[in-house]
Amino acid sequence: MDARNVFVVGLNAFNRERLEHLRGASEYRFHGVIEPEAVYDTEIFPIEAMLNQATAQLDAFAGRIDAIVGYMDFPVSTMLPLLCERYATPTASLESLLKCEHKYWSRLTQREVIGNYIPRFTAFDPFDDSALSRIGEAGLYFPFFVKPIKSSGSRLGFRIDSPEDFGAAIARLREDIGLISEPFNFILEQANLPDAVRAVDGGFCMAEEIIGGWQCTVEGYVFQGEVVPYGIVDSIRYPQVLSFFYYRYPSRLPTHIQDKMRELTTTIMTHIGYDNAAFNVEFFWDEVQNRIWLLEINTRISQSHCDLFEKVDGVSHQQVSVDLALGQRPDMPTAEGAYEVxxxxxxxxxxxxxxxxxxxxxxxxxxxxxxxxxxxxxxxxxxxxxxxxxxxxxxxxxxxxxxxxxxxxxxxxxxxxxxxxxxxxxxxxxxxx
Missing domain, CATH: 3.90.1170 (Aldehyde Oxidoreductase; domain 3)
Known part of the structure; x- marks a missing residue:
């Protein structure tokens, strides 16, 4: 059988080394699509041009295109459904992906089935001079958190404790939100959106009730409708600040809390209709109130966790993305690595x-x-x-x-x-x- 061709958007040396260690890798050929610098080292995302470039590269390939994958957040995550549809390779639909990545649509969808596990929220226009009043009318008061409808990493996220904090955050948002809102709006134009969602485009922001506690990430996938959460990673912050100190795998959360997070993950991903792709869901466990909060859903594995899974389980969880992209059930080992943590x-x-x-x-x-x-x-x-x-x-x-x-x-x-x-x-x- 000929080697199977797997195309990786933004493939760099760090990822290639781990990909070569995957189960079955000797039967695959990994090819880069779009230079890694275009997606890793920039805040400029000309997504239409990037899609055209990727299409030209794939069209020029003489062999069979068996799979297309990526490990980055925006813009790579939102490009994959469009590329995979064109080349008839498996991945989640664009609409199910946007139910995760469009923060307002995601919260509306979550509220339908797990409303007790999400914070109060509202969308607002950062260019509306009365935005703060509208947030109050929605039942949100200091302190609260603001972030763009679509962001990448932790950029442009702010805790708001006063009108002065809100004013400073609005200034930053007005200056920089266009870097993501414009390319994200291009993606939204390709999707079939409900009217309530279409009216809240990439130029809008979210205000949310402050939630917190022990933060973790449930890594999982959906294969032919079956949701499989396969690992939980703890996210530990520096004392007294929002910045991450380190990620730890496996999680040290109580077993019953981990089980409940897996249950919530299965419920929401099934409700969204997400299928044949990897994802991760970020949660908080408020130990004092013994309450679980869903923070957000990401439509990819976490690159930051690849080496953690390789060290503990024996192979990077890129295994999951590659297997799914090839249309097969992931062959992910457990506890076969060189380290306990x-x-x-x-x-x-x-x-x-x-x-x-x-x-x-x-x-x-x-x-x-x-x-x-x-x-x-x-x-x-x-x-x-x-x-x-x-x-x-x-x-x-x-x-x-x-x-x-x-x-x-x-x-x-x-x-x-x-x-x-x-x-x-x-x-x-x-x-x-």
Missing amino acids: AGKFFYRVFFVDAVVTRVPSVQEIDALQQRFPGCVIALQVGLGTRLSTLPEQDSYSFALAHIWMGADSDEALLADYTALAESLTFEFEEVIG
């Missing part, structure tokens, strides 16, 4: 802005990776990088490095990261004015 750490600084004047050398990184076997260090900055130009950052900090590590216990994992972090040396020059 794994984490992805975010080495951050909490600056307003700065220019990087020193980063760890290649030799320093190699020495650390030898000192901590299995460790992967990926710098996110270089000499001369101005922190405020970094894409995919939250509103409160800058991630200088991503670090994946495995260990035999939670305590050993944290101890190893602490020792590694103390050996990483960055230097900065303050930005004046």
Whole structure:
């Protein structure tokens, strides 16, 4: 049998290395579609041009197109249904995907079946000078959280504790929301939307009741209508701030809470009609009130979790995406990896802005990776990088490095990261004015 051709949007070296280790990979040929820089290192998303480029590349391929996959959030996630429909490869429908990714439509859909597990919410136009009053009329009062109808990562998300906070957030939203709203509106134009959803386009924002607690992500997939949650990853934040410290797999949540999250996941994904694709659902468990909240649904696996699954289960959960894209039930192992626990750490600084004047050398990184076997260090900055130009950052900090590590216990994992972090040396020059 000829090798099967799997096309990966934005394929880079980091993903290719893990793809080559998947079960059945010797029978596949992985091909890149669109250069990785176009989707990883930019906040500019000319999605119509990107679709045309991807189509031209795929049309020019002389062989059979067996699967098309991607691991990025917007714009890659929203491109896949359009590309897969054109080339008759399996994935979720565009409408079911948008019921997850359009935050307002997603909340409306969630309210139909799991209303007790979502916060109060309303949509608003950030260019409406009376927006704050309209939010109050909808029953939301300080504090609350605002974010675009469609965002990528944690960008343009703000906690609002006062009218001054709201004014500052609105200024940022008005300045930057067009970077995503315009390309997202192009995607919306391709879909069959209810009138109530069509009226709330990518230029709108969400205001939501503050929810919180122990945050985690349920990774799962749907195959021929069967919802399968296969792993839960904890998301641990720095004390007193919204920025993530590290992701940990497997979860340490109580078993009955994990079971309830899997049940809620199955209920909502079935109701949405999402099928033949991977997803993940982010939850909070408020331990004090013993209440579970659904934060959001993402229509992809988390790239950040790939190395965690490889370390603990024996293979990256890219296995799930590739198998589904080929129309077959995922062959995902459990607990066959080299480690009991794994984490992805975010080495951050909490600056307003700065220019990087020193980063760890290649030799320093190699020495650390030898000192901590299995460790992967990926710098996110270089000499001369101005922190405020970094894409995919939250509103409160800058991630200088991503670090994946495995260990035999939670305590050993944290101890190893602490020792590694103390050996990483960055230097900065303050930005004046």
